[in-house]
Amino acid sequence: MDIIKVEICIGTPCYLMGARELIEEMRKVETEHIDKIKLKTAHCIDDCCDKAPVAKVDNQIYEDLTPDKLREIVLKKIK
């Protein structure tokens, strides 16, 4: 199975709106599913700052995320 690429935006708006919590959640997923995801941070993803926090999972952009929403998206991909 391919490794899932998760890119979390840590620009000012995304960070203020909870990017840190997204990183924390993904770190947990990373330890639960070793070698299944590749975590990265980015400065800005597609200029959609008004829908922060934003992340890209396998090249698809997800907006208005919460840690639970992102976990669900990533876990679906893993399964």
Next chain:
Amino acid sequence: MGLVIDEFYQSVAKHGQEVCGDNVEIIKNDNETIVVLSDGLGSGIKANILSTLTSKIAVGLIDKKLPLIEIIETVLATLPICEVREIAYSTLAVLRLKQDGTTQIIEIDTPSIFLARDGQIKKIEMKKREMWGKTVCEAEIKLDQDDRLFMVSDGVIHAGIGALLDFGLGWHGFARHLKDVLERYCDLENIIEKLVDICLAYYLMEPGDDFTVLGLGFRKERELTMLSGPPQDSKKDEEVVFELLEGPGRKVVSGGTTASIVARELNQKVESTFDYYDKEVPPIMKINGMDLVTEGLLTLNKTADYLDNHKQGQLYPKGKDGAAQMVRMLLSSDYIKMIVGRAMNESHQSLNLPLELGIRTQVMNRIAKSLKKLNKEVEIVWY
């Protein structure tokens, strides 16, 4: 590049006390640095108030450019005397170091100053005079480029009493450690930290008295150029990056969009990290050739907060987050060139940030003001 006077100190409160009874005041004028160290009798709040009172009176008078000995006379006449013990409530050490190395030292009831010269620790010969029932020791020396001076409060001389040593470390004991530390470390901030660690170790980490270690000497001037914010006119992107590269000293970039511009113009990549050490400060980034690349507004506001609370001579914050790293870069520089872009950041408009947090020009002005107060030369170029 010229030489500047560098000074650091650390005060440690007696075990169980919340405040330290020692107080240090440092003022810098055009070409001189004045240091006042005062140790209040006893410990805790009372000692803290007494030493603060003494050093503030002294610094206030020194700032009015009165002769040092007149100032000491005034302070002695003003100092309250303990009715029971019939001694002054506070000790005093004053040092005035000029850019040419001329140093005037005055000590009242305080351990002799340590002169580190040619790998040796020396005691300076003092002239003594009686004034208001006190012995005032005075000396004038010429400090060389590689010399360093160390002032301590009596808590250092007594280090170990009640713990490892029966009679304390003593002047010569501390001098021995000072010589060892100076052989191993070069950076004054490190030296002070190590000396404080040594004293704490003698006290078995529970100091029986307040203590302060202060050091000063010359070092080469340091410069820094910082870029924050994209220029209002995007055609000037290249010009701004060129100005950053041509600027003196170390290079700091603050802001995600700014980092992208710098990376694009330099044909480099912005490398993001996700290690955050402070929850309020986003992780730093990396660009080849830049000394520090941070996020913008949140890091800058935290930097401004740090600088607002920084007192001249205090050790730098130790954190690994972007703001602490930026504070260390700024405080260790003497000339700082700030290149500030004033383009409106559309992405911040959606956040309804408080006005003072959201405007880059305001936070940059705040940082510049704090740095100037700390005697840094700051130049701001607006784009």
